[in-house]
Amino acid sequence: MKRMFSSKWPKILTFSHKSTQKMKKYIEIPMEALESLAEGKCLQGSLRRDEWGRIVFKAYHRSPRPSAKLLRVLEHGWVKETERRIKVFESMPKALGAARMMAVIERET
Known part of the structure; x- marks a missing residue:
């Protein structure tokens, strides 16, 4: 599998809000989550603010069920x-x- 991103550190994405004033939102996403998004996979997780007020996305790490x-x-x-x-x-x-x-x-x- 080819790695698209070089670093293991979280990437910061910016979004602009459509209004009269330009507002930027920064969201920290781990590299593993970005790689799976780049592969086209659907990602479930929680989006919340950390103790410094930054918005952080944490993906759920679910294991597959064993087959019957x-x-x-x-x-x-x-x-x-x-x-x-x-x-x-x-x-x-x-x-x-x-x-x-x-x-x-x-x-x-």
Whole structure:
């Protein structure tokens, strides 16, 4: 992956407010956040003032959820296992009819 920015220090972005007077707002954003924005990723975080009154953006560092392990493939669905639960999904076409659906449900449970 090619680095677009050389320094690890926060970058300061300036914004002008449209009014009669020119006002500039400075926002400090960490380099990692700027790199992910440059890659086109969406970034979630909090924007707040620090103890010196500067506006600082802190990105949330969220870890991805572990994927569920597939236990069995059913005729019309699947059974998966996560850390806390066993998930069962079944989706049957309406053309099967009520009697056949009940037989499939009885067989799978």
